[in-house]
Amino acid sequence: MSDNILSLTLEHLLLVSLAVLAASLIAIPTAIWSQRNPRAGSLVLKLTDIIQTIPSLALFGLLLPLPLIGGIGAKLAVFVLFLYALLPILRNTLLGLDGISAEIRESAIALGMTPIQVLREIEIPLAAPSIVAGLRIATVTTIGTATVAAAIGAGGLGVLLYRGLATVETELLLAGALPAAALAILADQLFQWIEDKLSTSRRPR
Amino acid sequence: MIRLNQVGFNRGTAKILTGITLDIPELQRTVLLGRSGSGKSTLLRLVNRLLEITSGSITLNQKPLQDIDPLTLRRSIGFVSQNLGLFPHWTARHQIARFHHHTDSVEALAASIGLDTTLLDRYPHQLSGGQQQRVAIARALASNPPLLMLDEPFSALDPILRREMQDLILTLDKTIIFVTHDLREAMRLGHQLVFLRDGNIVFSGPPQDLQKSDDSEVKAYLRTLDQ
Numbered sequence: 001m002s003d004n005i006l007s008l009t010l011e012h013l014l015l016v017s018l019a020v021l022a023a024s025l026i027a028i029p030t031a032i033w034s035q036r037n038p039r040a041g042s043l044v045l046k047l048t049d050i051i052q053t054i055p056s057l058a059l060f061g062l063l064l065p066l067p068l069i070g071g072i073g074a075k076l077a078v079f080v081l082f083l084y085a086l087l088p089i090l091r092n093t094l095l096g097l098d099g100i101s102a103e104i105r106e107s108a109i110a111l112g113m114t115p116i117q118v119l120r121e122i123e124i125p126l127a128a129p130s131i132v133a134g135l136r137i138a139t140v141t142t143i144g145t146a147t148v149a150a151a152i153g154a155g156g157l158g159v160l161l162y163r164g165l166a167t168v169e170t171e172l173l174l175a176g177a178l179p180a181a182a183l184a185i186l187a188d189q190l191f192q193w194i195e196d197k198l199s200t201s202r203r204p205r
Numbered sequence: 206m207i208r209l210n211q212v213g214f215n216r217g218t219a220k221i222l223t224g225i226t227l228d229i230p231e232l233q234r235t236v237l238l239g240r241s242g243s244g245k246s247t248l249l250r251l252v253n254r255l256l257e258i259t260s261g262s263i264t265l266n267q268k269p270l271q272d273i274d275p276l277t278l279r280r281s282i283g284f285v286s287q288n289l290g291l292f293p294h295w296t297a298r299h300q301i302a303r304f305h306h307h308t309d310s311v312e313a314l315a316a317s318i319g320l321d322t323t324l325l326d327r328y329p330h331q332l333s334g335g336q337q338q339r340v341a342i343a344r345a346l347a348s349n350p351p352l353l354m355l356d357e358p359f360s361a362l363d364p365i366l367r368r369e370m371q372d373l374i375l376t377l378d379k380t381i382i383f384v385t386h387d388l389r390e391a392m393r394l395g396h397q398l399v400f401l402r403d404g405n406i407v408f409s410g411p412p413q414d415l416q417k418s419d420d421s422e423v424k425a426y427l428r429t430l431d432q
Contacts, residue, residue, distance in 0.1 A: 101288075101290075103286055103287070103288050103289075103290040104290050104291075104292060104293075106255065106286060106290060107284065107286055107289075107290025107291075107292075108290075108292070109255060109279070110253055110255060110279055110282075110284035110286070110290075111279065111280075111284060111304050111344070111345075111348075112276050112277075112279035112280035112304070112348070114276060121303075122292060125294050126292075126293065126294055
């Protein structure tokens with residue numbers, strides 16, 4: 001039983017990590033692009049906002065029949081979790097970038113920095129606390145949503161939860177719920193710590 | 206050094222600057238004076254190509270500005286903006302060292318600007334207003350540029366500190382373009398005053414000639430000196 005909890009927890013972590021990692025790779029560059037193209041950017045934000053409002057079980061159901069990403073298993077689960085993780089990362093990255101004063105950007109350019117240098121040396125570091133906040137929210141919510149993924153055979157701690165619900169066994173329920181809650185709290189604390197580290201000594205603006 | 210010929214700048218349909226013809230001589234301090242919205246800050250940004258002229262021409266050492274790579278151009282112009290634009294996540298040392306191409310070391314440069322070198326490892330928010338000013342000026346001078354442009358850098362300072370910073374500017378051996386709305390400051394710093402009103406030059410010449418101007422806004426400015 002405890003072996004089972006451990007392997008399901010690891011499976012759960014894998015689902016979450018893959019989804020959040022993929023979402024960051026898409027959402028952070030998209031946010032940078034959106035910040036420079038506000039009109040198109042607000043459309044992108046609206047789209048991810050809409051995705052966020054679809055209930056997770058419904059989204060699994062909707063995408064299940066699709067070729068390539070559809071079908072029972074972890075592939076679809078990671079894809080859906082990825083979709084949900086987009087919004088918090090996108091929004092927080094944008095928020096961080098928007099918070100940088102025009103004067104700081106102008107100074108950087110006026111001193112002869114290239115756009116890439118401004119991005120790398122000024123914008124990303126200054127937006128970093130906010131980006132990490134986005135990663136924190138995305139990770140914590142994905143840990144929760146990932147429990148639903150067991151419904152489509154993706155594994156993870158949801159397996160124990162569903163089994164516990166079906167058999168009305170408190171022990172099984174707790175075996176799924178407690179590690180999931182612990183993961184979420186741990187992830188929250190970890191990212192909070194990174195966020196604080198990034199914010200001290202560089203109190204911006 | 207810099208010559209502006211019939212320069213115009215529009216933002217959309219709004220004419221921000223029209224018919225600006227002006228010589229900025231080498232190693233002199235040219236002060237752009239005028240009320241808020243007169244176009245003086247815009248004029249500054251045409252020189253380092255943060256904005257591009259709509260009409261006319263600007264040359265730097267006889268070379269048209271459009272023929273100079275903007276990055277090369279900007280690296281040859283020290284720039285200090287109104288709120289300084291210091292990077293909050295960089296220490297004073299890094300702000301200066303990042304742009305440093307000077308024969309003097311970062312420490313020597315800081316010291317020459319009156320910045321205590323023990324402060325170099327502090328972040329901007331750990332420095333006083335006057336110290337931040339000095340960091341911004343040292344940063345602007347770090348690449349040893351022939352030209353220094355300052356956009357109302359001292360407007361938020363108390364009178365004593367302001368005077369100190371003006372004294373510092375007077376010691377610099379550079380071509381300087383200085384934007385201010387303060388007549389006293391302009392008179393004190395400028396070899397040449399350029400008075401802008403609604404995007405036009407209504408006076409340009411040495412400070413002592415300002416009294417000869419017939420422009421109502423210049424006269425109104427001069428009256429503030431008597432109070």
